[in-house]
Amino acid sequence: MAKRSSLLAYTLSRLLLALPMLFILLTAVFVVLRILPGDPITALYGGRAPPDVVADARARYGLDKPYWDQYVIYIRQVLTLNFGTSLTDPYRGKGILDTIVQKLPGTIELSIGAMAVATTVGVLAGLVGGVNRDKPIDVAARLYGTVIFAIPIFWLGLMFQLVFGVQLHLLPTSQRFSLTPPTQVTGLLTIDSILAGSWPNFVDAIRHLVLPCLTLGLYLSGFFTKTVRANLLLTVESDYAEAAKARGVRWRSIVYRYAFRNALIPVITVLGLQFAILFSGAVITERTFAWDGIGTLLLNSINSKDYPMIQGTIVVYAFIIILVSMVIDIINGLIDPRVRY
């Protein structure tokens, strides 16, 4: 009972702490954007309209007011969850949150797929290496962990595209779908295809997911490999494993029943830590595969100086990161008896 209430307290305190952090982040982003050179309003017209038309447009968006006034207005809007409307093509006039919500499922699908690949490959490599310590296969696993981090994500993606797409013509090399997508329920093409009962659409979505998830997943798996291997070695060399061995329990049993389970516990923690790296990786992966997600949205809006979009996207992403790391901490607390809040 004590643990549950302390867990609740912990959750609440984390959430409360998140709000000021988000606020500071929003302010920082706002300031940075005003420092950035370039003007989205001039770009809208590209020199075609007379200056008074441009000035009028700027005034309509409130961009001619002093920065402090703009900031106050913006914060007030955000507090009512109104992140404003997009300034530049192609989302000009559309609500920021609406656009973000539209693009988010793409990145979610990519992230989940990549994490699945990363955990599978990484944990496998770590376990295999740890169990066969110092044998050639362990050396290979350790080298894999190091080398995979040395490969730039976009190059890995490009090579996959070359091999599987261009040379072998096996898999599509960009975007989320080739067939007309099913009616949108969640935005996740795989789920929506199942809900619509359309097998071709499901296959299409999976085919498009393979290469990007493989790329991002393999890149992230290196971290899992090293951590799992290190933890496995620690567990295997620990006292209770020795004691079990002394009692005559078979080595295989020790490894599978004790060591594996304990070695996997930090995987959850690693998942949480990886999220920031996942974000950077997803942005590059989306660019490489022309994937319609938040990363592409962010890059395009940085290029077009769509202030509300950049501010909104970063805040939403930060919020997601905070939420996910909090959930992972809670899961960690639930499964790891050593953690106390």
Next chain:
Amino acid sequence: MATETKSRSSSEITWESLLGPHTFFGRILNPMIRKRRTLAGAMTWIGLFLLIAFVLIAFLAPLFTLAGLLRDPEQALCGSDYHYCFVGETRLVNQAPGGLALMGTDYLGRDIFSRVLFGTRTSLEIMSIGVFLALLIGFPVGLYSGYTGGRLDRVFVLVMDSIYAFPSLLLAAIIAVILGKGVFNIGIAITVIYVPLYFRVTRNHTLSIKQETYVEAARALGAKPWTVMWSYIAYNVIVAIPVIFALSAADAILTAAGLSYLGYGIERPTPDWGLDLSDAQTFSNAMWWTTLFPGVMIVLLTVGLSFLGEGLNDLVNPLLKKERM
């Protein structure tokens, strides 16, 4: 009183005084030589070899071009003998690798082999600026902050942790957009990303060494804070630096390549691996040679630095725990 033996006064420099077991280089080289048969040792030597090879390439490439042994990376090639184009000639665009162009030509008819070699210069320049500046800023600040403690330390930790928590590529991209393109500007962006890392590592080591008895003894004996910091603490912490240096250098290469790929890095037509990969994807999509070779170079250099860093980590860090003055 006459001395019999030739005394080794402090003004003499011997090999031992440079590379002996108590010097900076010595403490790194000795484990490397002693444990060269282990995986860690082998990795360290391979990494060092790769790094030296790349540095040599960076320095020698322009000289080779001057001597005519290497083509100019910014000149287009024409004709059946792959000479530099004259006005009115058709460029040899996207040609497959062959005898006259070892790695083929790119979308503007330039020799990929020379572009790939010259790209080393750009990457190493950015990396050096970034990582050296990060070291120059992060190390002293971490040392001072860890030693002094108190409110200043807490402020520094807060600032550094916030920078560290922010996704590095995004932060670098934003700084790059503000500062503009160019080797130096990207170097600054890299610096900002890695200062927190150097700060953290230095501070952590400082904190643990601060507790040691010999440090307390030195302070009790009246040594000034700066002396304690530099002669005692820094002396021990600094051995951890090459590891971080190599690892952050590896990461810096990747970040710089990523920035160039996204379009924030270097201005064309300077040869740069990330930029050439981005152009290859746009203009030479099915031509494998435009994508393979620049990428392989990135991987080799990064792997070399990673091996160096990780190998040193395994060799040196156990040492750090047992180090005594």
Next chain:
Amino acid sequence: MKRSILIAIVVVIVIVIIGAAVAVVLLTAPPRTLKIDLWYNSTEHYGPTEPAVAQVLKSSLEATGKLTVNLRSEPWTTYTDDFGNQRLPFFLLGWYPDYFDSDDYVSPFLSTSGAASLGSGYNDSQMNTWLAQEAASTDDTVRAGIFQQIQNKLATDVPYIPLWQNPSDVEYSNTVSDVFLHPVSVKWFVMNKTGATAITGGTTDSITSMDPASAYDYFSIEMINQLFDTLLVYDTQATTLVPGLATVVPTVANGGISTDGMTFTYHLRPNVKFADGTDFNSTVMKWSIDRAIKLNIPGSAAFLLYDVGALGRSQANGNNTPVGAITTPDPATIVFHLSRPVGFFNGLMAFSVSAPVSMKAYNNTGQQLDAVGKVVGTGPYNLTSYTPSQQVIMTANPNYYQPGLYAARGIPRIPVLNQVTLTLSYTAQTLKQAIETHAIDVAYRSLLPADILDLKNRATSLNLKVDIGTNPRIRYLVFNVHTAPFNDVRLRQAIAYAVDRQVINTTVFGGLSVPIYSMVPAAMPYSLPVFQTVYGSSPNLAQAKSLLAQLGYFMSPGILIARDRE
């Protein structure tokens, strides 16, 4: 070893290394050249080929041996800000006309205000006079004469160097016919496909808005042209105007245009209904124009109506046109009273911003949502499905008022096909794949030049047709004529001698682009290839070098000192 000896050895080695480095630097230093910056846009506003063009231009200019070109690039937002404030000395730009009159290829560049907003700062009173004269005149011979003078002066003053026009291209299955590459927009409602009632298409574009009061980008305007009608519309292939919602094209001869060029009268067709059943008449027409002007949505083309079209925008009248600017004597007549003569006003009445919208479905307080049932026009198609950034489906309007609009062109009724499904947001690579595999019937905008060539070469075996035509957009170089060193006309002329349009064409566009020798492209009236006449169609390096030598920059080694012109 003694320390001192070791130090001495180290110092000697360092000196040798430094000496070698200095020697290398000096030996590899290029001969004394003039360093100039060439700016271009790096975020694909003009397509992904821009960096290639910039690098090729750099090579061409450096072939003179006296110039060193430093490439600089910026995202479009910073680029427009910088050139709009005349901060860029020498840069690449493009222009797409808003209306099809040769005036729109000279006024925006050579008038003082136009040159200021496009970054060249060109300011010549003689040129301004000529521009005003040709804009006010409707006499062909008179205009031709003035345009000749304008273009000749353009070639001698060289504030801009016209370079090339990109082709427009469309690729389609050979079961499809009547695909016309029209400069303004491709008409999907005239296309036909053997044995089918529906057609599918693909594009790399996406739709920003289907509200005529908001759209100002190519593809949104294209969509509006299928769903809405305007008073006048364009012929299937040429840029001649034919009656649309108006019964006849106003001219001075038929009295539709007053002799002073300030009053335009349109007679409207009777019995035209919107897709929601409401009537179309002069009241609705006036309301729609006022709506676009009143809303003045940032980024929209409304200023073409109230500023360029001289209709005016009056705060006193609720931000609509001033009272009396548009009059509706009867439901079938609408009269526009302009504040100054605008010879090309008919062209503005064919622009999407002038499309009438249903008063019942639209309001004049905000932009209309892009949704089925909300996009209500009088066009040949109705919007029946729209997923943003993904797909748009249009179905035939059964009550279309003028199915025989293009009967004279051999198309008895429009729309020909019952349904058009367009898939949006392809990438250039996936669009090529889609048309190659016939996943779509028609691919329009934008494939890479190499891919266009590839499809063209394999067209018969792929059962495709590839049509290539010119695009009205022109690409050119801009000089800021007030910034050194470009304030010296001899440098600008030298660069005009040195540019190589052919190498841009072959290297970047696979031979598909069209070199242009005047800001007025060859397809437009009164166009003269003045740059070819004066500077030749291939680079003249000898002339370029001699002009550059005259500039007197190369007197002192390594340091550039501008000499006073004698």
